[in-house]
Amino acid sequence: MFYRPEDGHGLPHNPFNAIISPRPIGWISSRGASGDNLAPYSFFNGVAYTPPQVTFASTGRKDSLSNIEETGVFxxxxxxxAAREAMNLTSGSYPPGTDEFTLAGVARAECDTIPCPRVADAPAVLECRVTQxxxxLGDDNHLILGAVMGIHLRDDCITDGRFDVTKFHPLARGGYRDYSVVRDVFEMIRPGQD
Incomplete structure (x- = not known):
């Protein structure tokens, strides 16, 4: 099968998200004049090591984007x-100003380097300042880039000096209503590296 996106795919559901999977989920927390916000974004990833930088995309003008434009941090x-149900609950379309931390029963803590809430017991948190x-393209698509100013690692997720994903099993997004979880990890050495 081949299709051009502008012509449509002819399938019952758009396969694009299923093709690009699994995708890490950035559970983005922000604060604005209307309060705290927590929402998952699966078009999320790291884009640079030094300095560390991340990106995520928002389709539509959501509270996260409004807060980030207002404060410059997230x-x-x-x-x-283990947080899959709470994360899913925060993905709903709620009226502006809804506090998803409270709605989903997620414990919050203050970030150390930016004026922003974070998920208190997340395996890792990246405190970010917006760079762009x-x-x-499209009706209402936005790409947010941020420089990482501070990193929280949960102590029980560190094994022998390494951040160990097998200790918490990251959740990932597929297409449609599909999710996956990382349980099996293996190591490969790049050519020329010992």
Whole structure:
């Protein structure tokens, strides 16, 4: 099968999200004049090591984007399998100003380097300052880029000096209503590296 996106795919559901999977989930926390916000974004990833930088995309003008444009900061909370139900609850379309931390019963803490809430017991949190908000093609698509100013690692997720994903099992997004969880990890050495 081949299709051009502008012509449509002819399938019952759009396969695009299923093709690009699994995708890490950035559980984005922010604060604005209307309060605290927590929402998951699966078009999320790291984009640079030095200095560390991340990106996520928002389709539509959501509270996260409004807060980030207002304050210039956000936090990326890494989602573990144990938090899947709370994360899913925060993905709903709620009226502006809804506090998803409270709605989903998620414990919050203050970030150390930015004026923003974070998920208190997340396996890892990246405290970020916005470097760019880029308007993408389409009706209302936005790319948010941030420099990581501080990193929280939960102590029980560190094994022998390494951040160990097998301790918390990261949740990932597939297409449609599909999710996956990282349980099996293996190591490969790049050619020329010992």
């Amino acid at each position: 936090a990326v909370n890494i989602v573990e399998y 908000v880029v308007r993408l």
